[in-house]
Amino acid sequence: MDAQSQWTGLDAGRLDRIADHLERNYIAPQKIMGCQIAVARHGHMAYQKSFGSMDLERNKPMADDAIFRIYSMTKPITSIALMTLYEKGYFQLNDPISRYVPSWKNHRVWVSGEGEDMVTEAPKRPVSFRDVLSHSGGFTYGGGLPGVGIQHLVDKTYRELKIRTFGGLDSPGAFLDKLSQVPLLYQPGERWMYSLSTDICGALVELISGKPFAQYLQDEIFGPLGMTDTSFFVAPDKVDRFCANYQRGPDKKLQLIDDPATSAFTKEPAFKSGGGGLTGTTADYMKFCEMLRRGGELDGHRVIGPRTLAMMHMNHLAGGKDLSQVALGSFSETSNEGVGFGLGFASSMDEVSTGSLGSGDYYWGGAASTIFLVDPKEDLTMVFMTQLMPSGTFNFRGQLKSLIYSAIVD
Known part of the structure; x- marks a missing residue:
């Protein structure tokens, strides 16, 4: 050897x-x-x-x-960054993100339909830090993945609100507030879907830390x-x-x-x-x-x-x-x-x-x-x-x- x-x-x-x-x-x-x-x-x-x-x-x-x-x-780099703030005592995993983003208290969950005919219901619980770190919060990629496109009716709402990560011009705060207007695809914590959740994590790092x-x-x-x-x-x-x-x-x-x-x-x-x-x-x-x-x-x-x-x-x-x-x-x-x-x-x-x-x-x-x-x-x-x-x-x-x-x- x-x-x-x-x-x-x-x-x-x-x-x-x-x-x-x-x-x-x-x-x-x-x-x-x-x-x-x-x-x-x-x-x-x-x-x-x-x-x-x-x-x-x-x-x-x-x-x-x-x-x-x-x-x-x-994504793993961003997730580590957010968890360094967890270690500094800024949040617990099950804390609602609405604690830092008040507009998230308005979230609804998709049931059926689209546009004016969309039926939604109240979430059983708020979206938590654990949910966005684990892609379990009900968000999608909004049809923004190259070669994938729109996968669900909810994705159209992302398009209508011009929620973009690549080439987006929103500030982290504006990005997070826009997401309060998008219906969640499923009840928080109940399913998993690859999504822009880690972009949310990055925006939260800036919001909580006060640093770019x-x-x-x-x-x-x-x-x-x-x-x-x-x-x-x-x-x-x-x-x-x-x-x-x-x-x-x-x-x-x-x-x-x-x-x-x-x-x-x-x-x-x-x-x-x-x-x-x-x-x-x-x-x-x-x-x-x-x-x-x-x-x-x-x-x-x-x-x-x-x-x-x-x-x-x-x-x-x-x-x-x-x-x-x-x-x-x-x-x-x-x-x-x-x-x-x-x-x-x-x-x-x-x-x-x-x-x-x-x-x-x-x-x-x-x-x-x-x-x-x-x-x-x-x-x-x-x-x-x-x-x-x-x-x-x-x-x-x-x-x-x-x-x-x-x-x-x-």
Whole structure:
């Protein structure tokens, strides 16, 4: 056994299968333009490699410090930020959000119909902080997810009120007040639906802390962890490191959908989306994951307490059910069987039901097929970055878990 394998308990030869798999199945046939992966165990980097191109049009090879749109991998960062305010005593999980946003006392719950014919009822209880952290408050994405569109009659109300996260111009306060006018899709806490709930969390961070959301993230997370390349926009001196973003066309060939030179991500947005607005590097996100693996601390900087973090990746779904029993809608960043959901993270509850190797990992992903996981039992972290939309195009998570977990030999 080589030194690396002794430190990590991961067989280096087996990990080399990752390169063969990605090159043969994705890079060579140009199913993706390029990618990066980093795998660490016991705090030691076990595997790290860049593949392919970061910009096919400019023929640029994938740079180790390439910057990616991480989209919904923003959500765990935002959730951690809000929970740091929980630790400071600003709220309890079951507190109504109307305590900070009085207009939320006016919420109604959808029963049937649309427009003037819509029938609603009073909520059985107010929407709580736990509800928005766990996507269980009755909100939707308002038909705003690329490639998904309107899923429910309620979504039309979001459109009518111009509730937007990407490209939105509302202040956090105005955003929250608009949401008081939208009927909840279901009674708070009773179901689960992927939604702009984490954008709500980001707006609450700003409202409660009194700091701009981006500044709070910098002060509490990015600065302490040394995440120097993570931001809501790519600065002019970093644009040459910014990846192009693609989708597969009808002919299954890659189509450019966001040129890094003209991308909206090169300009600071008015609304900082806590649900999907960040860009960053593999190295930066690995620092975030290592902080999680270490129970909320990295290099002497504690971001969150270990018991708070442990509670965050427990299953908070009603009755301890998995997503297959309570989820509405057809889209999120996870499969549903054997998967629970906590406060900002999905969690593997049952290996047999999920059909993938694991030991109770928690995780999430982003719309451009980026993924990460943290496994406290195996002391393992993994970050995979590419830029292919939508995220459900290929099962990178399942495939990479098979390759990584089968390399564990201790």
